[in-house]
Amino acid sequence: MDTKTNRRILILGAGYTGMMAAHGIARRDKTADVTLLNPTDVFNERLRQHQAAVGQDLGAHRIPDILAPAGVAFVQGRAARIEADRHRVVLDDGRELAYDLLVYAIGSAAPRVANAFTIDDPMFALALRDNDKGVLTVCGAGLTGIEAATEAAETYPGMQVRLLSRGEPAAMMGPKARAYLMRALFRLRIEVRTGVSVARVLPGAVELEGGDHLPTDVALWTTGVEYAPLAAEAGIAVDAHGRVAVDAALRSVSHPEIFAIGDAAAIRQGYGVIHGTCQSGIPSAAHTAESVTRLLQGKDPKPFRFGYIHQPVSLGRKDAVIQFTNPDDTPSRWYLKGRAAIAYKEAVSSSPLKFYRSTTPIPARMTGRTGGRHNRLNPAPASVDTLA
Structure with missing residues (x-):
């Protein structure tokens, strides 16, 4: 790519992964023109939806305010289609956003079932x-x-x-x-x-x-997930579930100018395809921010490596349990319970807004498990789970 002119970076989705990618790219390369598109201008703390679901006030965080310190432009709107051959995203109101590189961070959603609520309702x-x-x-x-x-x-x-x-x-x-x-x-x-x-x-x-x-x-x-048909409808290669098929560097196997991260991507590691959690999604976003920066510098992106660390679970506000895991997410022999688990979960699963507001980008190596090292920045799983 022409590193002097091809610097329009468009990110679809302002969840944890989209926000992390936007901040990571903008803070690493001040010449990049980074734009984030999202249907609403309010940031949804998905990690804490179970708290909001019972009426706890988590505060209101406006996406433009979070993006402003990093110099990321915000566009409120809903993507109707991706015209991959034209490098355009068309919004449902007819507006168009052009890109040189696209980061697909739309995520997943709970299926809508008649007469039932979902956790984000x-x-x-x-x-x-x-x-x-x-x-x-x-x-x-x-x-x-x-x-x-x-x-x-x-x-x-x-x-x-x-x-x-x-x-x-x-x-x-x-x-x-x-x-x-x-x-x-x-x-x-x-x-x-x-x-x-x-x-x-x-x-x-x-x-x-x-x-x-x-x-x-x-x-x-709370069972099952659905994936937006946007990528499949655009002719972007997807897996059987509708997730974007990506290579080792998280680039679309059919459209290398498109990165896919988080729940929206079928990310394969040695132990299988990563299941959608914020624990894996945020590292994929940090890695992609680093990869986009490398491309803008004329370098090749590196492969993504990730291993799980834990399964933290809140049991109300007064109790919790943490199952530590092997890299493939199978349980290890270690776990925490009670007050120790509460303290741990609050430390690792607290709002990532502090990272977005930081003046320093989070290195991709700090957000995953590499070479057997554990980190303490990975948030807890937050996706809707399959019916156990």
Whole structure:
């Protein structure tokens, strides 16, 4: 690429990964023209959605204010299509944004299910408040479902909270951490039903496969993810799930001027394809910021390497459990519980806004696990989990 003129960098999505990439590029190369596109101008703290879901005030953070110190331009709007051959993104209102390099950071979303809320729905907090003596049914006992159920049970002790799952809650954890988690669910009087599958959610009830109906006042759906069809519709190579297929440097295998990061990318490592979490997404963004800078300097990008460290889980505001992991995300023998786990989770899973506001870019090597070294900057998993 012409490093003197091809410096228009367009980033789609202002989640954790998009924000990290924008700041990383702009702070590394002051000559780059970095623009970030997002449908809203409010930053969503996805790591803490389980807190917002029960009405906790996390504060309002405007995206333009966060981007301004780094000199990143912000455009509010929704991408309708990518015209990859023209290096253009067309917005749903007809505006066009040109790019030389594109960073695809749209992420994933929970599927919308009739008569059920998702964790990012602001109306969910109101529904809980209005049914504080009623029944909440959480469909899916992955980490998202567990954190939502425990927050609700602690915030509304008069509410009956039910957790439904095909398998054991937090099945990805080791036996000791999982046993501690189960004791916390029991302490909070959360009803756990395993070996069940939800057929559909009806007004006032959840219907199980087999026909049984469980009365409920509020239903929360936390299982499965969906990926935006934007890349596939543009002719960009995607995997079977709709994630952008990338090479070792996180560049699209069909369009090398496009990087894909976070949940939106099918990032393959030696142990398999990375599953969508902020723990892996932010390192992919930091690496891409470094790679884009290298391209602007006429250098080749380096391969991305990542290994998992932990599975931190909040169990309300007064308890937590941390399962430490091997690089492939399988549980190791180590875990934390109680106050130590709370302190750890607050340290590593606190808002990354402080990184965005920093005057120094975060080196990509500091955000992943390389050569067996652990770091303490990786946030906790925050994506919607598959039904365990």
